[in-house]
Amino acid sequence: MLSTEESTPSGELRTADGSGHTALVAESNALQRAITADLLTSRGFSVVLAETGEEALERIRCGGIDLLVCAMLMTGMDGFELLRTLRKTAPGLPIIAVVPGMSEIDEIYMRGAAALGAAKVFTQPLTPRVFFNSIGELLRVQVG
Numbered sequence: 001m002l003s004t005e006e007s008t009p010s011g012e013l014r015t016a017d018g019s020g021h022t023a024l025v026a027e028s029n030a031l032q033r034a035i036t037a038d039l040l041t042s043r044g045f046s047v048v049l050a051e052t053g054e055e056a057l058e059r060i061r062c063g064g065i066d067l068l069v070c071a072m073l074m075t076g077m078d079g080f081e082l083l084r085t086l087r088k089t090a091p092g093l094p095i096i097a098v099v100p101g102m103s104e105i106d107e108i109y110m111r112g113a114a115a116l117g118a119a120k121v122f123t124q125p126l127t128p129r130v131f132f133n134s135i136g137e138l139l140r141v142q143v144g
Helices: 030-042 053-062 079-089 106-115 128-139
Strands: 005-007 013-015 022-026 046-050 067-071 095-099 120-123
Touching: 022 030, 022 053, 030 046, 030 067, 030 128, 046 053, 053 067, 053 079, 067 079, 067 128, 079 095, 079 106, 095 106, 095 128, 106 120, 120 128
Parallel strands: 022 046, 022 067, 067 095, 095 120
Antiparallel strands: 005 013
16 A cells, blocks of 8 residues: 655655546556556545546546546557547646556657657556656646
8 A cells, every 4th residue: 555645855745635636547457457546546536447548538528537547558449549539629638648668669659648748658567656746747736
């Protein structure tokens, strides 16, 4: 279980709080989806899950999503197509893209995700401190 408190680089202790924010986790791998959801809920986020890009798009269309954490490789509509669509339909939605982190091609995936509008791009496994600091920057909240 993750602690809800972490030290900043200067040593200052901050309390994590994602309360009042809803994150959508779009990931076709059930284990990775659960891990990411657990990370977010441990910091107070409400989490909505989607297994495909199509499901993610529908959940975003329903409203109430503050942040998208999106795998670039998914079955059906992948993360690249989802990001292309969201650039037109939800241009202000903060997006964190996640790539597998297991091959030389990941750099291409990362550049592609950034070019399509992902504000942050990470490889798996996610590093909680860096992940939450990035979310804090995107949402302008203190999340760890």
